[in-house]
Amino acid sequence: MNPLPIAEWLAAELGPVAPKAHRSKRSATPRYRLLYDALRRAILSGQLPAGERLPSTRELALDLKLSRNTVVTAFDQLIAEGYIVTLTGSGTFVTDRVQGQRPPIPKSALAGRRLTLSARGERLIASDPAITQEIQPFVPDLDDFSAFPVKIWQRLQNRHWREARSELFDYGAGGGYRPLREAIARYVSLARSVQVSPEQVLITAGTQHSILLCAGLLANAGDTAWVEDPGYWGARKALGATDVHLRPIAVDKEGLKPSLADLETRPRLIYVTPSHHYPTGAVMSLSRRQALLDFAGQHGAWVLEDDYDSEFRYSGRPISSLQGLDSHDCVIYLGTFSKTLFPGIKLAYMTVPPGIAEAFKSALYDLQRPGQMMTQATLADFIAQGHFATHMRKLRQIYGSRREILVKTLRPIIGSLATISREASGLHLLIELPESANDIALAALAATEGLVVRPLSTYYLGEHRRKGLLAGFAYVPTHEIARHARRLGEAIRRGMRSYG
């Protein structure tokens, strides 16, 4: 190629480079870029072979009717990236280090490559995806977060944005925004009997992150974790992703019930939801709590207490935390604002014993570089000024009445076909079915009606699976509940005739 053909070929390649005035607004690609792309393609494909001399920028600008500056910019970029090189006095050449002519690897040779997920990755996606195990939807199209006091939140938030303190733009070291950690320490010690100082509180980006951090710092690959069966998919996914071996432990009406064989397994981690078992709602009895803490203390196991929604008890007081009973410093308490504020806020917290608090703060920063300090500061004010308590009272009232309408509507329709758990708490209802029922088919039937309920049997790892349907009611507008509850009840009745 001599200069003329290069320019001609480029002119053809650059067809779309119309004069500036004629270019539509949408064609935002700068002209230097089009030239750069055309030259780069030619070099990579071997059309412009190594050692080829390029026309001068002046010549090329004239030939292509581009400004000299455009051509210089494209050349500079190609030089910076090593495609071409300028030798003073001699001109500009395609660099000889580019193996432009090397044949592409044939597709057949690629077939055997391991460019796939790892075995760990395959395991992770082999289990049911979370999106099919989230409970909240019951009538997903109606999701209602209107109880959240948006105006108050905006006012608090805008104040911090206006002040624009540097600290709130940066990452958050030391476990999170100090006033938020203080507010949380006060809240959990008062409301949940957690024994804790602000130094022991860490702000995380969600319970999943809290669990990942615990798995990384407290367990080794191959260690065993006890998980409840049925149980929370999120904990299993997080533990599995860090190669912790899961041992499912049965849960009955009094909570976790390890068998004698289980007791021989020496777990390193024990993940539990003692205040409100996920997803059945069982409350762990005091004797089970004490036995669990003794076992953990004696065998050096860490207990992860996930207190994900115990704020929502519509009669009586919240059950106290396991952490508050712990005299072995073996409990890590996990809480979240996903349920009390809104799911996407991505702020959660954990409390850790004093002896490991510094290690956890350091690892939190190392692995997650926590931020969202504007949101943390807004939330700290929201709690300190009493809005959180007000909001919780309001939510308990709203969700409690939603639950009541759902129960009252369902009960006469399903009659003795199924049992609705009495315990008035949480954000979803467990409709218990007889062992013979096919809860998966029932949930599929409800789905054809646009109603999303989850089959209890899919929350088990072990063989013995109780049957039931989990129906989230919290986010369905109150005045819509009865109508959809009737449809759900009818679907269950219809389904139980077919799949009962």
Place this chain on the structure above:
Amino acid sequence: MNPLPIAEWLAAELGPVAPKAHRSKRSATPRYRLLYDALRRAILSGQLPAGERLPSTRELALDLKLSRNTVVTAFDQLIAEGYIVTLTGSGTFVTDRVQGQRPPIPKSALAGRRLTLSARGERLIASDPAITQEIQPFVPDLDDFSAFPVKIWQRLQNRHWREARSELFDYGAGGGYRPLREAIARYVSLARSVQVSPEQVLITAGTQHSILLCAGLLANAGDTAWVEDPGYWGARKALGATDVHLRPIAVDKEGLKPSLADLETRPRLIYVTPSHHYPTGAVMSLSRRQALLDFAGQHGAWVLEDDYDSEFRYSGRPISSLQGLDSHDCVIYLGTFSKTLFPGIKLAYMTVPPGIAEAFKSALYDLQRPGQMMTQATLADFIAQGHFATHMRKLRQIYGSRREILVKTLRPIIGSLATISREASGLHLLIELPESANDIALAALAATEGLVVRPLSTYYLGEHRRKGLLAGFAYVPTHEIARHARRLGEAIRRGMRSYG
């Protein structure tokens, strides 16, 4: 104990329960709670043994001068938690399942427990904590994020909060907020020559999270990852936390330079910063890029391209991405808004080949339950309306001039004692020192002046360590740079006499 002593003892215990009118505002603990706590303590300690009959709520209310309701609430709570039980017609008793008398485990028996970090956790915190390896500070007290257009951001953000769409309160499935993924796909394809469709883009909570996701899905425990040496601590921490074995690979002026021995190691992951090596700033040459891609394609290794700050080139155009050269679909491209907006925003992105996009979206949701949708929506508008491009131009101008002042001030002071890298890019400067220099002592000396620079040698895993100082300049106010740069220069000159 008969009813009277219990009441007397409780009255003593409850000393602080003054009549309502006399209680100070700060004593927020409700009275039922104080009673509950006192009874619970007595039961747990064995003062009230199993089987003990409690006085009736009416008697106790009279004796303690509390309202009947207060006592009933406390009893209800104790019943709910299993401490006491009411037998109809007989009264209320301390439940016999509480092993109130069981001796506490002596501290000596606890000494041998493994209630400590795991070996994995110990490894994680044994390496330098991130907080000592973050480069940005140079004059930390002056951190300046005032270039960020707070008012525009607030306006866009408040619009979404006012609209309060349910979708923006929930978790984000499908890889993140669709319009943001589209905006990012356009941006990286135009600015970084990344070949990508919005379906391949995932929004994460930071580059650390992107790397953790890759390690979980693409590698198994025990697999090898190549990491640059010197290199980014964050990648090493994330890979180490998922038990990936790190192999440090030398980096020279042309980027990653594996030895023959390295080439025998069959890495599963290769983590690189080809556009602007962290922390030295080297740009990977085209021939190295091609060799790396060929090696990865042929051996089934995944390349993680971390393009953390390549937006910041103060002369010339940004270097194109490695991903854009990839014909093997083996590159995962990682970008972040931590540098272009502000660190704590906690929004980053990754692009993955089409064949694994669905698996990644599913795992992203399963492991991280992504949210912050209000922020994602605000950012999508910020980009689409051109504010991002304007902001980037402004930042390049500001940071470019900050860099220039730093270089011009330092150069005459340090003279031939050290070399300042010429390449005008990034957010920090590398001041290269002779092999004999003690960069750790020099950084410590600067720290005594309140100046934070990082010793290059601490970014190495291997034995061969170049010496230098890394000085972040981006967040120091422009008018303050010269003054502090002189102090830094003087400190280096002074230190080089002692430790050079």
